Amino acid sequence: MLKIKKLTVKYGTDVQAAKDVDLEIRKGEIVGLVGESGSGKSTVALSILKLIGYPGQVKSGEILWNERDILKMGNEELRKLRGGGIAMIFQDPFSSLNPVFTIGDQIEEAVKLHGGDDAVTLLDAVQMPDPESTAKKFPHELSGGMRQRAMIAMALAGRPKLLIADEPTTALDVTIQAGILKLLKELQAKLGMSVLIITHNLALVYGFCDRVCIMKEGRIVERGSVEDIFRNPKEPYTRELIDAIPRPRWK
Numbered sequence: 001m002l003k004i005k006k007l008t009v010k011y012g013t014d015v016q017a018a019k020d021v022d023l024e025i026r027k028g029e030i031v032g033l034v035g036e037s038g039s040g041k042s043t044v045a046l047s048i049l050k051l052i053g054y055p056g057q058v059k060s061g062e063i064l065w066n067e068r069d070i071l072k073m074g075n076e077e078l079r080k081l082r083g084g085g086i087a088m089i090f091q092d093p094f095s096s097l098n099p100v101f102t103i104g105d106q107i108e109e110a111v112k113l114h115g116g117d118d119a120v121t122l123l124d125a126v127q128m129p130d131p132e133s134t135a136k137k138f139p140h141e142l143s144g145g146m147r148q149r150a151m152i153a154m155a156l157a158g159r160p161k162l163l164i165a166d167e168p169t170t171a172l173d174v175t176i177q178a179g180i181l182k183l184l185k186e187l188q189a190k191l192g193m194s195v196l197i198i199t200h201n202l203a204l205v206y207g208f209c210d211r212v213c214i215m216k217e218g219r220i221v222e223r224g225s226v227e228d229i230f231r232n233p234k235e236p237y238t239r240e241l242i243d244a245i246p247r248p249r250w251k
Contacts, residue, residue: 001027001194002048002086002162007061009043009052017043019218021061025162030188030195032205032226034241035215041198042091044215045166047071048196049082084114087155088164092171093147097139103150104135107157114158122153127183145176152183159191166198181208202241206230214238 002025009018018040025031033041046052048063050070063070065085073081082088090096098106107119116122123131126149139147148168155163165184169177185208188195199205205212205226212229214222214237222235233239 001025001066002196003062003064004044004048005062005064007044007047007063008059009040009047010057010059012055017056017218018047021215021218021220023213023220025194025196027161028188028192028194029210030185030197030208032209032212033196033198033215034200034202034205034212036200036241039200039215040218041200041215042166043218045088045164045196045198048164049086049088050078079113083110083155083158083160085158085160086162086164087158087160089148089151089155089166089168091167093144093151094139096151097147099139102136102138103142107135107150107154110154110157116157116159119153122156123150125156126150126153126187128153144172145179148172148176148180149183152180152187156187156191160193162194162196163188164196164198167200168197169199169204177204184208202229202238203245214241 004021004023007018007021008016010016021044023044033044035041047058048070052058058071065081070081104119107122111118119135120131123134128134128146128149134146142150169180172180184195197205197209209226212224212226213220214235216237222229222233222238229238230242233242
């Protein structure tokens with residue numbers, strides 16, 4: 001479905017944020033892209049939707065969506081792709097939502113662009129409590145978990161084939177994180193979407209992803225099934241990420 005070939009992205013003249021990245025996402029699978037902050041994960045995600053802004057620049061490579069190179073698409077083709085073919089949940093829902101419009105109005109804007117269900121139906125689909133009342137509220141009136149569900153509802157408005165979730169549980173309580181991941185898993189199975197989840201937390205992808213790609217300093221240094229990565233990591237960096245997973249110590 002999506003194939004990235006030798007993607008290299010630079011910021012200015014000195015910072016190479018992505019270096020010869022190869023990544024493939026098949027239909028109906030969940031892939032985790034894991035690495036520490038600054039490893040280039042979000043750069044790859046933004047490149048997929050051609051959202052790299054100045055001073056960033058894609059220097060080389062291809063991003064093929066059903067054999068069409070996204071990097072060569074014009075504005076009209078990109079408008080249809082963003083939200084319609086590929087949707088993205090950004091890191092911070094509070095800064096991604098417009099503070100002066102209600103949640104319902106913002107979801108309806110996406111519905112007008114791409115078709116699909118109305119805002120209340122979409123909020124109900126993401127298990128939002130009292131979706132009719134929530135649709136009339138502003139972002140500041142919602143909790144962090146509710147704002148994230150609203151962002152997911154907006155992303156689903158165009159019935160995308162691929163959902164990119166960039167750190168979807170950042171700054172959320174552990175129990176809320178588990179609820180968001182459970183919701184994404186259920187929606188993926190119900191709708192048959194592919195999902196690319198970006199995270200620095202290797203423990204988060206266990207039990208959620210089918211495959212994992214480990215990223216360090218702009219490069220993918222290891223890839224494999226979740227079981228292979230956790231049971232038999234090849235790279236020292238992958239082992240360091242596994243060792244960094246907090247484990248309870250009981251007295």
